[in-house]
Amino acid sequence: MSQVEKVNLLDFDRQGLRDYFAQLGEKPYRAEQVMKWMYHHLVSDFEQMTDVGKALRAKLSEVCYVGPPATLFDKGAVDGTHKWLLGMDGGNAIETVYIPEPTRGTLCVSSQVGCALNCQFCSTATQGFNRNLSTAEIIGQVWVAAKQLGNYTHQRRRITNVVMMGMGEPLANFDNVIKAMSLMRDDLGFGLASKRVTLSTAGMVPMIDKLSDAMDVSLAVSLHAANDELRTELVPLNKRYPIDELVACCQRWLARRPRTSITFEYTLMKGINDQPLHARQLIKLMRKLPQCKVNLIPFNPFPGTRYERSEPETIRDFQTQLLNAGVLTMLRRTRGDDIDAACGQLKGQVLDRTRRQAEFLRSQELAHAD
Numbered sequence: 499m500s501q502v503e504k505v506n507l508l509d510f511d512r513q514g515l516r517d518y519f520a521q522l523g524e525k526p527y528r529a530e531q532v533m534k535w536m537y538h539h540l541v542s543d544f545e546q547m548t549d550v551g552k553a554l555r556a557k558l559s560e561v562c563y564v565g566p567p568a569t570l571f572d573k574g575a576v577d578g579t580h581k582w583l584l585g586m587d588g589g590n591a592i593e594t595v596y597i598p599e600p601t602r603g604t605l606c607v608s609s610q611v612g613c614a615l616n617c618q619f620c621s622t623a624t625q626g627f628n629r630n631l632s633t634a635e636i637i638g639q640v641w642v643a644a645k646q647l648g649n650y651t652h653q654r655r656r657i658t659n660v661v662m663m664g665m666g667e668p669l670a671n672f673d674n675v676i677k678a679m680s681l682m683r684d685d686l687g688f689g690l691a692s693k694r695v696t697l698s699t700a701g702m703v704p705m706i707d708k709l710s711d712a713m714d715v716s717l718a719v720s721l722h723a724a725n726d727e728l729r730t731e732l733v734p735l736n737k738r739y740p741i742d743e744l745v746a747c748c749q750r751w752l753a754r755r756p757r758t759s760i761t762f763e764y765t766l767m768k769g770i771n772d773q774p775l776h777a778r779q780l781i782k783l784m785r786k787l788p789q790c791k792v793n794l795i796p797f798n799p800f801p802g803t804r805y806e807r808s809e810p811e812t813i814r815d816f817q818t819q820l821l822n823a824g825v826l827t828m829l830r831r832t833r834g835d836d837i838d839a840a841c842g843q844l845k846g847q848v849l850d851r852t853r854r855q856a857e858f859l860r861s862q863e864l865a866h867a868d
């Protein structure tokens with residue numbers, strides 16, 4: 499059997515792997531043994547799985563493999579940020595970024611090759627959309643980073659948090675993202691607590707409700723403006739799911755998780771959304787979600803963008819206005835500028851995007867038509 503016909507075991511969550519082993523006539527505990535090797539010891543060669551019997555190792559090598567994405571390029575920035583360019587089929591590539599901080603290490607993971615949502619300030623959007631990533635391609639990003647960083651689940655944890663905030667809208671690739679996040683959370687996977695796995699969405703309201711039913715993770719919403727006119731300009735998805743609907747959906751999310759919070763991402767762009775009026779609109783919105791917080795992100799310019807980063811004093815004044823109104827507000831430091839790994843700069847390589855973008859948008863329309 500050639501590699502293309504073989505099954506990639508990174509595509510299965512725990513139950514999927516147990517089912518696959520059952521198909522092979524193997525006991526479920528065998529699947530769990532292999533899973534431990536894959537995620538705790540980051541072993542991809544069945545021969546190194548020494549407590550798995552020789553006959554089973556030979557059988558597995560015949561029909562399946564553990565196949566993380568190939569690293570095309572990786573680079574570290576002076577501040578410790580690390581970026582990987584990972585190869586996908588058809589000449590496409592996606593980016594994954596690691597951001598170390600004194601008390602944690604965050605891995606920013608992509609969910610699609612490109613993105614169809616066309617947020618106006620986003621570098622990924624300029625690439626268009628090609629396709630959804632498979633579960634193996636999503637969890638494989640964590641696997642590659644963990645291996646290179648020397649992250650071992652129960653010994654030496656360098657990746658303490660994962661954010662689905664790289665290329666793509668994760669809720670537009672729901673099933674694969676859910677399976678990958680379940681592997682991030684699973685004790686036999688990367689074993690991260692629910693509050694340490696965050697999904698960031700531009701605001702796909704019905705899918706947020708679906709996520710709420712499916713899994714316990716942290717939620718972040720890319721807001722960027724607190725009035726519909728401006729938000730529709732910056733995040734065109736707002737036309738379909740305007741702010742009132744988004745806020746009501748967030749309230750439903752919190753009603754089911756009263757002790758949690760939602761982070762609202764707000765990228766500050768000079769003269770666009772950084773004025774005192776915008777801060778007042780944001781304060782008014784946050785009053786409806788009192789336990790939530792705002793993450794202010796100074797815009798990272800990229801070639802061809804018409805937006806600019808807000809002045810430092812404007813950013814400070816905006817933050818002060820929010821804090822004075824009692825809104826928990828953090829200012830995200832810009833990291834990895836020297837390797838284009840800052841927020842909104844993930845680009846990768848997206849080929850054959852135009853036709854697929856139109857197809858994808860049509861399929862989303864159909865999937866979410868009420």
Ligand code: SF4
Nearest residue numbers: 613616617620623666
């Ligand atoms: S900000 Fe996120 S949802 Fe919007 S275009 Fe960029 S990757 Fe897609």
